[in-house]
Amino acid sequence: LCTGYLEKKGEQLLQFNYNIGSNVKVRFKSHCILTKIEKLHHKMVSHMYIGKNSFVTYEDEHFHDENGGIFVETITYAKLDKNAFFQSKFYATKTRIGRINVVMDFDIDDYAKADLESKIYGKKDDKIDIQEILRLNGQYASGIAKSSIFATDSTQANVINEAYGNGAYSKGHIECNEVVKGSDVLVSTVPILKVVNEKSELTHEASVGRIRQDQLDILMSKGLDEEEAINIIVNGLIS
Known part of the structure; x- marks a missing residue:
């Protein structure tokens, strides 16, 4: 899939409905190229159903104009039927x-699994909002939601990760890593974990702030200066 926009200004609304049957394997690769644009509101709303025993991956990479006039909303609602697997990778780096x-x-049924990953690099006065929701409704349903953000200059980033353990023996893990560089950066992460079924298990991990000094020291001991060491660590985070 490839999405773009040819005018300098405007509004773009995309609606996708995916109905994926049982016992199939599908791989999607999407590029959203919104360059040479002064001002654009791009909104994509996707509804996806994945049938029993099916395997689906969706990789979405964005390229935006450097003037900062792009506002992108990408919204995905998905239902995973019994023993289905879905992997999402969203990159804007x-x-x-x-x-x-x-x-x-994501609504996740018996034995189904969702693996969500978002990586975003914020510069200048970029504004980043991420909300990832795992609804572990089935028995042995499982899910992972992982966000990695590198926020520089005066970037604002807000991440909300949610996991709901509704099904027996369901397991969910949410993770957020936000690395900052710049005195005017403002970042936050809010985890929401709610266990409804006593046999469910949810975990959370978060890291917010500057790059750890011990990581810098290890790289600088090998002959790198601080800026080079930072670049290596950041590239590892968001690549």
């Missing part, structure tokens, strides 16, 4: 973001 709002809301 090569160019400026402008403003972005990512929402992923």
Whole structure:
């Protein structure tokens, strides 16, 4: 899939409905190229059903104009039937973001699994909002939601990760890593874990703030200066 926009200004609304049957394997690769644009509101709403025993991966990479006039909303609602697997990878690390709002809301049935990953690089006065929701409704349902953000200059980033353990023996893990560089950066992460079924298990891990000094020291001991060491660590985080 490839999405773009040819005008300098405008509004773009995309609606996708995916109905994926049982016992199939599907791989999606999407590029959203919104360059040479002064001001654009791009909104994508996706509804996806994945049938029993099916395997689906979706990789979405964004390239935005460097002037920061892009506002992107990407919203995905997905239902995973019994023993289905879905993997999502959302990357926006090569160019400026402008403003972005990512929402992923997943209903996960018996033995099904969702693996969600978002990586975003914020520069100048970019604004980043991420909300990832795992609804572990089935028995032995499982899910992982992982967000990695590198926020520089005066970037604002807000991440909300949610996991709901509704099914017996369901397992969920949410993880957020936000690395900052710049005195005007403002970042936050909010984990929401709610166990409804006593046999469910949910875990959370978060790291917010500057790059750890011990990581820098190890690389600098090998002959790198601080800036080079920071770049290696950041590239490892968001590549």
